Amino acid sequence: MIPKLDYFAPTTLGEALNLLSSISNSRILAGGTDVLTGFHQGSSRFKDVPALIDINRIEEITGIVETDDSLIIGAAANFTSIINNAAAVKYFPSFVAASATVGSVQIRNRATIGGNFVNNAPCADGVPSLLVYDAVIKISSSTATREMPLGEFLIRPYKTQLMPNEIVTHVILKKYPESYKGSFYKLGRRRGVAISRIALALLGEVKDNIITDIRVATGAITPIGKRVPEVEAFLLNKKVEDATLREAASVLGQHILDATGVRWSTPYKLPVAQHVCYSELSNLFSKEA
Ligand SMILES: Cc1cc2nc3c(=O)[nH]c(=O)nc-3n(C[C@H](O)[C@H](O)[C@H](O)COP(=O)(O)OP(=O)(O)OC[C@H]3O[C@@H](n4cnc5c(N)ncnc54)[C@H](O)[C@@H]3O)c2cc1C
Structure with a gap:
């Protein structure tokens, strides 16, 4: 349930900041898609909030x-x-x-x-x-x-x-040079309106078949969205070869295990995350060719 609270809709950033600092425990309301569900679910993060400060009118x-x-x-x-x-x-x-x-x-x-x-x-x-x-x-x-x-x-x-x-x-x-290519992959329990179970973002550059820059970040499979420096370091300056990309996926698997330990979902998520990593890297580097 949404509790009784005050609502403000300032039109300048200064006004919003003054409200925020003068009303203790007041919260920012942007789209409200997390705040309102938080209220409905009785989340402790949104307890005793006396006022919402809506920032949608601040150009x-x-x-x-x-x-x-x-x-x-x-x-x-x-x-x-x-x-x-x-x-x-x-x-x-x-x-x-x-x-x-x-x-x-x-x-x-x-x-x-x-x-x-x-x-x-x-x-x-x-x-x-x-x-x-x-x-x-x-x-x-x-x-x-x-x-x-x-x-x-x-x-x-x-x-x-x-x-x-x-x-x-x-x-x-x-902005990055055009030589950089990126990708994002999300796996949910269904195709639409689904929370991510596995998410992977990549950004990389290849010159003469050598990986000159690569960034890898996970979502949902690690406690929060995070870069994966182990996989990045493993791939950097290597040739784009199938065996290398498969090994990079194993490095990601180990990183996930280190971050989360073995859970009930691990037998499913781990091989799937590794496959996603391998296939996304393959697709990314085939864009470079
Ligand atoms: C049906 C449904 C489906 C969804 N599906 C997805 C999905 O597929 N993927 C996904 O990632 N998320 C999903 N979400 C979650 C949600 O929509 C996102 O997290 C959304 O981006 C939150 O933004 P908001 O503007 O609604 O935030 P709000 O709910 O307004 O705010 C969220 C939190 O951030 C604070 N806040 C907001 N803006 C600022 C700011 N500028 N400065 C300081 N504090 C701020 C608020 O005080 C609050 O604590 C879903 C939600 C619903 C209800």
Whole structure:
């Protein structure tokens, strides 16, 4: 049930930040797709919230701006606006592909990218592809602004470095040369409106059949979306060969086991995750040929 609480809809960031710092335990409301379900489920994370501060009317954090070398996405941009943004499609296709897998059309019309990674569920589909693009986020309070890599911001499931008086305002993505290719794969229990059970994002570059850069990030199979440095280090500067890609998938399997231990789902998830890794790497590098 949604408790009785105050609701504010500021139109400037300054106003929102002042409200947030003056009302103790107040929360930001973006798309509300996690907040409202949290209330309905009686989640302890949304207990005793006296007020919601809706950020949807703040233009400076809902838009998407392309600059010469970057794409600056307002944290309150919803997934539909990301999918429909020409620069996002051109420069960050695997992030757009990931955005298109979130929920349904109705959910994507509400759900925001900022809400996705601030909530930091293990299955947050926006996270792995932002991690491979080395996304940096911008955070403001009424007294200061700071930037940090998304990977540092995410601590553990449903926990980030966000302070109670702060709002994430932007996601900054640096453009990569066209030689970089990316992919995003999501496996759920059904094809649509499904929570990820396994998610994998890749971004890589190959020159003369040598892997000159590779980024790998998981979602859902690890406690939170994370880069996998072991697989990246294993593949870097190697030739693109079938045996190498298979071995990289084994390295990923070991990483998952180290992160989660053996669970009831391991006999299914582990071989499937390894196969996904192998086949996504094969597809990615065949794009390079
Ligand atoms: C039916 C359904 C299907 C779904 N399917 C998927 C799916 O397939 N994949 C997936 O990843 N997720 C899915 N979700 C989860 C959800 O839609 C996403 O996590 C969404 O991106 C959350 O964004 P929001 O704008 O709705 O966040 P909200 O619910 O508004 O907020 C989430 C949390 O983030 C905080 N917050 C939001 N924005 C900011 C900000 N800018 N600064 C500081 N704090 C902020 C809020 O205070 C709250 O704690 C689904 C949800 C539903 C209900």
